[in-house]
Amino acid sequence: IIPLLFKPGFLTKEFLGGRRQRYLEPIRMYVFLSFLCFFIIGIVHKIGTSNEKHSSKLTTHAPVNSSDDLKYKVKWVNLNLSPINPYIKDNATIAGYDSLQSALPSNEKDGIIELQISRMMINYNLARRTQGDDKANENIYKNTLSTIPKVFFILLPLFGLLLKIVFVRRNIYFINHAIFTIHFHCFLFLLFCILYPISTFSPWVSVLQLLLPLVYLYVAMLNVYKQTKIKTFFKFSFLTFTYGFFLLVALLFSIGYSAFTLA
Template structure:
């Protein structure tokens, strides 16, 4: 609850109704000074997210260790005791991608190591390889060669319009950037656009749930709430693993504490993979066998769909490097 002083003026700033106590009886707005310090704004933001009480920690506990309980509670009408699904997802997303931005992984170092390993392997197999081959790591023909084939080559060697367009884009990128630069730009773009990808996936995830269950008993809205909670859980587990990796990584890769990070990552990954089954079984109330079969089918369908979207995203990112 806000600790800001109550205004002496008893007229509500929002609806102009007379306020006898702290909250306006007409619109519910708190009758406190509207001009606040940054400290008050930050505290108000955090209090608003956590519902001023223990709702935040209760929500996180249930989300992690009681699959589907939040969804069942929300749909049963118990909504003030927990964070709202959309607010929960936005909050976890905000913290996750803020930390990813502030503490990015050392991708450049890994790329340099991989490039050294690749170059060493190439040197073993072909002692005549020289630095000029760097621009041909994808083994594309030049546009001059392609245009020559399009003009003078055999019909079965010529590219159709879409293949020619993609080849032109690919050659432009590989001629302009090194392999290391492409990796860096792709990873930067991936993390920058990951929230958009997740938002695109969620409505389809809920749609597949809708297809697999009774249309009379369950509305699309119900599947949407389930999806929001499930994706919030996935992000939260990812956040925990990310924080543990960065924290224990401070002690060095060879530190005994690095094993703790590895254990947390292993357990978190297993829990992420298994979580959907108990959540599905408890929420939809179907038999274990039926729920298990549906969980497997939904996992396969959504995995294929996610791979399809990621492939489209990779293609889009690749051809739009600039």
């Protein structure tokens, strides 16, 4: 754990150099840390929920949706429902929307993408009405966080493939890139496990969760692949931009799925 946290690329070099007996295998480490993430997310959410219940008992005249402590967390998932489909204003259920769609001529029906987005928005709007804005947004945030380990697992091969592309002239086996990929994502999980509980008290910690992985990745690439700082920087930039794009798309799908399954 200590080398993983403070020595970027060290475990990868040790593993590829055959000195692997002293360290946990990358796959086992990944599985352990991903489960630890799930556990910490659940614990932090449970503590937050119990604190909310305790606060609500002490506050007798507070309005239902008065708490603002989670607004900075859910700003990026707060959907603007009204301008996309006017039907959503007048119908509260997915069943009603589907009934209307089935009655329309085929050339006037929503397409597949618009259909799914509209259903998601109706479900989210219903959750806001029944649970309140803060509770609905909090549940989206919690559900999205719980899917992050799954999202990273799906994207692991993509990260390894991007490494293979940027170092294509080095004739490095894909398995070597895979080991580097797993160790880097293990660092992401470990960093999340440390900083996420703190971020509930200080939103500025979230900035570290974004910046530290970038610094770590750049230093790890320097240490493992042994190229110049300029070459490494350009490859690092391509890798982070491309992977970041696919990660953003995956997270948006995750947010949409969380909104769709709220009610």
